[in-house]
Amino acid sequence: MKPFDALIIGAGPAGSFAAELLAKGGAKVALFDGRPEGTPKACGGGVTAKALKAWPQLLNAAGRTISDLDLYSPSGKKLHLALDEPFAIYSRVVFDSYLRDRARDAGAQIISEKISARKAKRVDQGWRLQNDNGSEWTGAILAGADGANSGIAKMLAGPLPPSDMEVAFGYRAPLPASEIAPTVVAFLPRWIGYAWAFPRPDHISFGIATTQDAFEHEPLDDLLWRFMVGYYQQCEGAKVRFWGDEKETNDAIRVRKHLNDTAERYAARIPGLSAKTWDNRKVCGDDWALLGDAAGFADPVTGEGIYYALRSAELFAEAYLNGNPQTYETRWREDFGGDLSRAAQMRRRFYGNFWGAPFTERMIEFARGHRGVKRVLGDLVAGEQGYVDLKKKLMKSAFRPV
Numbered sequence: 001m002k003p004f005d006a007l008i009i010g011a012g013p014a015g016s017f018a019a020e021l022l023a024k025g026g027a028k029v030a031l032f033d034g035r036p037e038g039t040p041k042a043c044g045g046g047v048t049a050k051a052l053k054a055w056p057q058l059l060n061a062a063g064r065t066i067s068d069l070d071l072y073s074p075s076g077k078k079l080h081l082a083l084d085e086p087f088a089i090y091s092r093v094v095f096d097s098y099l100r101d102r103a104r105d106a107g108a109q110i111i112s113e114k115i116s117a118r119k120a121k122r123v124d125q126g127w128r129l130q131n132d133n134g135s136e137w138t139g140a141i142l143a144g145a146d147g148a149n150s151g152i153a154k155m156l157a158g159p160l161p162p163s164d165m166e167v168a169f170g171y172r173a174p175l176p177a178s179e180i181a182p183t184v185v186a187f188l189p190r191w192i193g194y195a196w197a198f199p200r201p202d203h204i205s206f207g208i209a210t211t212q213d214a215f216e217h218e219p220l221d222d223l224l225w226r227f228m229v230g231y232y233q234q235c236e237g238a239k240v241r242f243w244g245d246e247k248e249t250n251d252a253i254r255v256r257k258h259l260n261d262t263a264e265r266y267a268a269r270i271p272g273l274s275a276k277t278w279d280n281r282k283v284c285g286d287d288w289a290l291l292g293d294a295a296g297f298a299d300p301v302t303g304e305g306i307y308y309a310l311r312s313a314e315l316f317a318e319a320y321l322n323g324n325p326q327t328y329e330t331r332w333r334e335d336f337g338g339d340l341s342r343a344a345q346m347r348r349r350f351y352g353n354f355w356g357a358p359f360t361e362r363m364i365e366f367a368r369g370h371r372g373v374k375r376v377l378g379d380l381v382a383g384e385q386g387y388v389d390l391k392k393k394l395m396k397s398a399f400r401p402v
């Protein structure tokens with residue numbers, strides 16, 4: 001078989017978008033993925049307004065548009081944000097299939113195969129990949145877009161320390177019968193991270209994201225269950241404490257039982273690179289590149305990675321089609337590297353203390369009393385407010401007269 005120009009391993013958002021752009025630019029592309037059709041990637045599926053503006057075609061994938069968000073402080077104080085710029089929530093089966101179909105329509109060859117890094121070998125003119133049955137594909141450049149546990153990244157850029165990983169787990173559960181289903185982000189009491197409830201067209205994604213270092217399975221799972229039970233009770237109009245009541249009422253027991261019968265658990269890792277790793281890690285060479293989660297491109301504070309998966313695919317495709325794939329390294333650093341590195345420096349502070357209480361508690365308290373701070377938070381959710389000047393903006397807004 002005639003060799004491919006590009007071999008891309010992983011057809012998540014990063015791999016599929018890179019395949020689409022490269023194929024549109026005239027490259028012969030093979031896109032590999034071993035995930036059985038219809039199996040969702042563990043993910044909240046939230047796509048920021050910034051991403052929707054950059055790639056409006058994403059709105060053609062069936063999702064849910066969110067223009068209101070309830071933020072909760074660790075102690076349970078609520079801040080309702082009416083978003084100037086709505087974001088979208090997708091089922092990852094729908095979102096990934098949409099992007100994969102676009103890659104196919106652009107001319108990329110989609111190959112339903114899992115490719116282990118051990119079976120990727122350098123040859124004279126680039127790379128040779130093999131599957132377990134001995135089928136072979138060759139190509140000039142290899143792109144690893146195989147997600148947070150990327151074998152290709154381990155082979156080409158070295159393994160990441162466990163402290164550079166975050167953990168997220170949760171449940172896919174039915175929509176409440178009341179059809180009231182608010183979108184919620186709640187900062188955790190005592191732990192780094194947050195819980196979410198993201199309603200999608202046909203179910204709700206609940207989850208908790210925290211650092212691998214701080215991960216304690218039992219108490220966090222217990223917290224998430226209290227959050228979920230409290231959420232359904234609130235949807236039904238009950239007045240319950242936000243993280244659920246200490247002693248479960250009969251009503252809470254009924255909701256818990258229903259969830260036990262219907263909710264489907266998932267867990268996965270998200271990259272959360274330290275500032276030092278951002279400085280030192282190289283994600284491309286003459287004939288290889290890493291994209292999206294495989295490169296470590298997720299926000300270390302929020303775990304948001306879909307924007308970076310798509311943007312890294314775009315920057316890589318541009319560099320490749322301009323005939324100089326190596327410039328991808330400088331392009332991503334200039335484009336979003338500063339913000340991700342700043343987010344890594346901010347992570348401890350964001351989830352640390354500020355004036356005698358968690359910073360997230362203070363931030364929500366300030367925003368409840370101050371329109372300017374609330375606006376900055378809205379911009380942060382929209383993806384339009386970076387971390388580089390977040391503190392300055394928050395302070396400026398907090399001390400500007402209302």
Ligand SMILES: Cc1cc2nc3c(=O)[nH]c(=O)nc-3n(C[C@H](O)[C@H](O)[C@H](O)COP(=O)(O)OP(=O)(O)OC[C@H]3O[C@@H](n4cnc5c(N)ncnc54)[C@H](O)[C@@H]3O)c2cc1C
Nearest residue numbers: 010012013014035043044045046115147168292293305306
């Ligand atoms: C629980 C959870 C919630 C999240 N919520 C959000 C959110 O709400 N918003 C947001 O922006 N981000 C969120 N993220 C992060 C987001 O999911 C990732 O950043 C994003 O999916 C990265 O895209 P990707 O294409 O780089 O990798 P992935 O989406 O992981 O895609 C990698 C693909 O590679 C395939 N693959 C892996 N190994 C191989 C192999 N050996 N051979 C062939 N194929 C292979 C996989 O099947 C997969 O399809 C969340 C993550 C988790 C874990």
